[in-house]
Amino acid sequence: MNEKRDVETAELSIWFFCGILMLTYGVVLIATGILEYHNPPPNELLLPWLESLHPTLWWGMVMAVFGGIYTFKFWPKHPLF
Amino acid sequence: MTKLAPVDILILALYFALVVFIGFYAKGKANTSEDFFLAGREMTAWIAGLSFVSANLGSLELMGWAGAAYQYGILAMHWYWIGAIPAMLFLGIVMMPFYYISKTHSVPGYLQLRFGEPARGLSAISFGIMTILMSGVNMYAMAVVMQTVLGWNISFSIWVGAATVALYVMLGGLRSAIINEVLQFVLIWAGAAMIPILGLIEAGGWTNLKAQIAVNVGRSDYTHLWSTLGHFKDNPMGVHWTGIVFGLGFVISFGYWTTDFLVVQRVLSANNLRAAKMAPVIGAAFKMAVPFIVIVPGLLALAVLKNPDGSVMHLVPASIAQVTGQHSYDDVLPLMLIRYCGPGLLGLGITALVAGFMSGMAGNVSAFSTVWTYDIYGAFINKKASDKHYVAMGRWSTVIGMLVSVATAYLVMNAASIMDYVQALFTFFIAPLFGTVVLGMLWKRATHAGGFCGLLAGTVSSIGMFVWTHSDPGALRYIALSADAKPMAENLYRGLWSWLICVSVTVIVSLVTKPVPVEQLGGLVYGVTPIPDDGSKTLWQKPIFWAIVVITIFFILNLMLW
Numbered sequence: 001m002n003e004k005r006d007v008e009t010a011e012l013s014i015w016f017f018c019g020i021l022m023l024t025y026g027v028v029l030i031a032t033g034i035l036e037y038h039n040p041p042p043n044e045l046l047l048p049w050l051e052s053l054h055p056t057l058w059w060g061m062v063m064a065v066f067g068g069i070y071t072f073k074f075w076p077k078h079p080l081f
Numbered sequence: 082m083t084k085l086a087p088v089d090i091l092i093l094a095l096y097f098a099l100v101v102f103i104g105f106y107a108k109g110k111a112n113t114s115e116d117f118f119l120a121g122r123e124m125t126a127w128i129a130g131l132s133f134v135s136a137n138l139g140s141l142e143l144m145g146w147a148g149a150a151y152q153y154g155i156l157a158m159h160w161y162w163i164g165a166i167p168a169m170l171f172l173g174i175v176m177m178p179f180y181y182i183s184k185t186h187s188v189p190g191y192l193q194l195r196f197g198e199p200a201r202g203l204s205a206i207s208f209g210i211m212t213i214l215m216s217g218v219n220m221y222a223m224a225v226v227m228q229t230v231l232g233w234n235i236s237f238s239i240w241v242g243a244a245t246v247a248l249y250v251m252l253g254g255l256r257s258a259i260i261n262e263v264l265q266f267v268l269i270w271a272g273a274a275m276i277p278i279l280g281l282i283e284a285g286g287w288t289n290l291k292a293q294i295a296v297n298v299g300r301s302d303y304t305h306l307w308s309t310l311g312h313f314k315d316n317p318m319g320v321h322w323t324g325i326v327f328g329l330g331f332v333i334s335f336g337y338w339t340t341d342f343l344v345v346q347r348v349l350s351a352n353n354l355r356a357a358k359m360a361p362v363i364g365a366a367f368k369m370a371v372p373f374i375v376i377v378p379g380l381l382a383l384a385v386l387k388n389p390d391g392s393v394m395h396l397v398p399a400s401i402a403q404v405t406g407q408h409s410y411d412d413v414l415p416l417m418l419i420r421y422c423g424p425g426l427l428g429l430g431i432t433a434l435v436a437g438f439m440s441g442m443a444g445n446v447s448a449f450s451t452v453w454t455y456d457i458y459g460a461f462i463n464k465k466a467s468d469k470h471y472v473a474m475g476r477w478s479t480v481i482g483m484l485v486s487v488a489t490a491y492l493v494m495n496a497a498s499i500m501d502y503v504q505a506l507f508t509f510f511i512a513p514l515f516g517t518v519v520l521g522m523l524w525k526r527a528t529h530a531g532g533f534c535g536l537l538a539g540t541v542s543s544i545g546m547f548v549w550t551h552s553d554p555g556a557l558r559y560i561a562l563s564a565d566a567k568p569m570a571e572n573l574y575r576g577l578w579s580w581l582i583c584v585s586v587t588v589i590v591s592l593v594t595k596p597v598p599v600e601q602l603g604g605l606v607y608g609v610t611p612i613p614d615d616g617s618k619t620l621w622q623k624p625i626f627w628a629i630v631v632i633t634i635f636f637i638l639n640l641m642l643w
Contacts, residue, residue: 012106014128014260018267021099025092025271025429032088032425041423049283055275056425063271 012076019070026064033057083419085231089428096268096432100249100439103260107253114471117254118186118451119350126356128263130363133169133347134371135262138269139219139441143375143434147417148410150379151396153318153569154294154303155642156310157379161372163330166365166635168338170628173361176339177348178612179522181357183604186349188342188518189456195521195605196532198460203536204517205456207510208342209449213482214506215343216445217489222411223438224490229408229415231431239490242435246442247483250450251476255350258447262347265436266367272433273374276414279421280381293384297393303383306642312565319567328573332580333507336515343448355615358624365631369638378417386416446486450478504572505547512576513539516583524591525599525606531591539583546575 033056044051085093111117124132149157185191189208193201224238249257284290291304302309302316309315310322338344338361351357386394394408402409408416418430454475459466466474517536520527550556550571560578561570602609617623 011110014263017099017103017260017264021095021264022267022271024095028088028092029425029429036423036425043420043423047283047420050279050421053279053282055279055421056423059275059426059429 013074015070016074016076019067019072019074022063022067023071024067026060026062026067029056029060030064031060033060083231083427085428085431086424088425089431092425092428093432093435096436097245099264100245100261103264104249104252104257107249107257107260110256111252111254112472114454114468114475116256117472117475118454119346120254120256120259122350123352124259124347124350124356124360126351126359126363128259129348129351129356129360131266131367132259132262132350133344133360133364134367135266135269135440136258136347136444137344137441138266138371138437139215139222139444142371142441143269143273143437144222144225144411144414147375147379147382147414148396148412150376151382151413152410153316154298154383155306155376155380156316156318156320158306158372158376158642159325159329161368161376162635162639163325164334165338165368166631167330168334169361169365169368170632171335172339172345172348173358173365173624174628176518176522177357177361178354178615179605179607179610180345180349181351181354182610182613186455187452188340188345188514189452191605192517192521192532193456193460195602196517196527197529200517200529200533200536201456201460203533203540204514205452205460207514207540208452209457211506211510212343212445212449212452213485214489214493216442216449216482216486217491218493219438219441219445220486220490221493223435225411229412235494239487242439242442243483243487243490246439246446247480250443250447251479254472254475255346255447255451258443259347259350261443262440265440268436269433270374272429272431272436273378273414273418275426275430276417276421277373277377277381280378280385280417284381284384290380290384294380297383304380304642306639308643313561313563313567313570314565318569319565320570320573321561321563321566324561324570324573324577328575328577331577332512332515333573333576335519336511336513336576336580337507340514340518341511342452343444346448346451347444353616354613355617355622355624358615359627362624362627362631365628366634369631369635375414379413382413382417386413386420442483442486446479446482449482450475453478453482504569508572508576508579509540509543509547512543512579513583516580517587520584520587521606523607525602525609526591526596527587528591528594528597530594531587531589534590535583535585535587538586539579542582543575543579546571546578550575 033054036056037054040051115121146157146160180191183191183194185194189201189205192204220239220242223242224235227233227238228235249261281287281290284293294303295301310325313319313321348357348360351360388394396410396413397407399409399411418427422430454471458474459471513536516539517532521532546560550560557566557571558564561574599609604610620626
């Protein structure tokens with residue numbers, strides 16, 4: 001039983017997978033949002049009200065924060081490989 | 082049609098890479114059949130609960146119901162609320178103890194314990210057919226998204242999705258599927274939540290949205306959940322509240338959420354009885370929120386979706402869209418995604434849709450491989466193989482099941498719409514199965530012959546009614562008990578009738594056959610089984626407390642949208 005517990009603590013948490021993916025996506029979206037800040041994409045030109053909201057940048061920040069918290073909290077305590 | 086930017090492709094590629102990595106990662110932990118088919122029974126309530134909802138969140142839930150919300154208005158919400166929440170809570174509080182303490186590996190396995198081998202064989206075969214067909218629906222839906230949004234070839238999309246899902250399920254079994262499903266659930270929200278948020282900003286809020294819909298469609302019944310259900314003629318779906326409450330809310334919903342092994346399998350992976358009871362309650366809470374990313378976009382499309390010349394865009398049934406080149410109802414979600422999302426967000430949204438379809442496919446194919454291996458191959462073909470052999474069979478059946486699903490995906494291209502197809506499948510197999518399982522659990526007088534005959538009669542009668550109404554549309558007035566009923570009502574009442582036939586035949590045959598000795602029913606039937614303590618100590622730990630919280634919110638939401 002003890003051996004099983006040791007194996008389980010060495011496993012990667014499902015929440016770690018969620019965190020790392022969200023964090024990566026958040027960073028990618030933030031970078032895209034910054035690049036698009038003064039060069040809005042075509043859909044924002046067609047919907048002018050969307051341009052001032054910068055949805056890519058803000059959503060990227062939200063995802064990076066959530067992803068960062070989960071990545072940090074569930075970071076594996078043992079070497080990954 | 083649009084084109085993905087490099088950043089969109091990066092997001093999609095990252096997702097596929099992680100999904101495959103998880104498959105290889107989980108492979109090392111899938112050595113025994115318990116590991117491969119039930120993830121070692123060591124999942125927490127939260128993981129089992131999210132996986133429970135995610136496995137269901139396939140093409141029907143995303144594209145199908147978004148399209149239905151556009152077509153029928155807010156009535157589509159019933160399939161998420163009354164068509165899910167009470168049944169999920171019932172599964173957790175009432176039925177889960179029996180599934181869990183019987184230590185069955187599958188729903189057909191429970192039927193074998195309660196009604197014998199013939200009932201198990203019949204339910205396993207019907208379930209196998211249904212899951213393979215459903216998996217094909219998911220593949221086809223994904224391919225339609227890719228074609229609509231990106232102009233990708235349908236075959237290319239089908240084969241890429243199928244190969245990826247087959248790979249990770251074959252490698253890691255249910256554990257791999259569950260890890261990916263939880264990831265997919267988070268991703269679906271991350272990718273789809275921007276549509277209703279930005280859509281409601283554009284529409285000027287919920288009140289303005291309702292007003293705009295009324296103007297665009299010329300009637301005000303698209304945004305009422307219950308008040309238009311007094312008569313078949315009073316609502317765009319052509320249904321009656323009795324069909325919604327009894328057909329959908331009782332029979333189809335309870336049948337799907339409590340006996341469809343695709344979802345029940347996720348809960349069986351829980352690490353203890355309390356987790357097994359809590360998982361459906363947690364799932365119900367999240368399920369209640371899903372209409373925000375599915376139904377609301379469909380409604381928003383009625384208000385804001387416009388042609389390039391500024392006129393209101395009208396979506397049409399798939400059969401007409403194929404001829405005229407217009408967009409079909411099922412295209413609502415991708416169209417809304419293109420409307421609001423630029424590079425990056427678009428990639429995230431597309432990835433979310435792909436994730437949804439893959440979770441649906443994985444759910445079906447992992448459940449199929451379990452039922453095939455345990456309840457068909459292990460029960461009737463090779464009873465005495467080693468555990469290692471059954472794991473190998475599970476892996477092979479995953480691949481073969483996926484190949485058959487691919488063939489099915491090509492088959493459903495000819496269906497009138499995805500929704501019609503799936504609703505028909507539910508009423509063929511799920512509605513009568515619920516009659517058999519619920520009688521088996523609650524009525525100790527039900528006999529083996531009664532269970533088998535009832536299940537067979539319910540399934541055959543459901544298929545019979547489907548054939549009848551499709552060969553003679555006038556038959557609908559007899560099945561739905563109204564000349565004003567529309568096709569959607571057929572599904573609801575067909576499910577109700579097939580359940581009633583199943584229950585009636587089970588009761589009659591049981592009463593004329595020899596009762597099962599009570600000592601053989603321990604752990605299988607209420608009244609002869611002591612329910613074990615689930616270990617809850619405080620009020621906050623009790624599944625029943627959280628079930629009451631969820632059902633209270635459910636009633637409040639229904640009243641708010643009355």
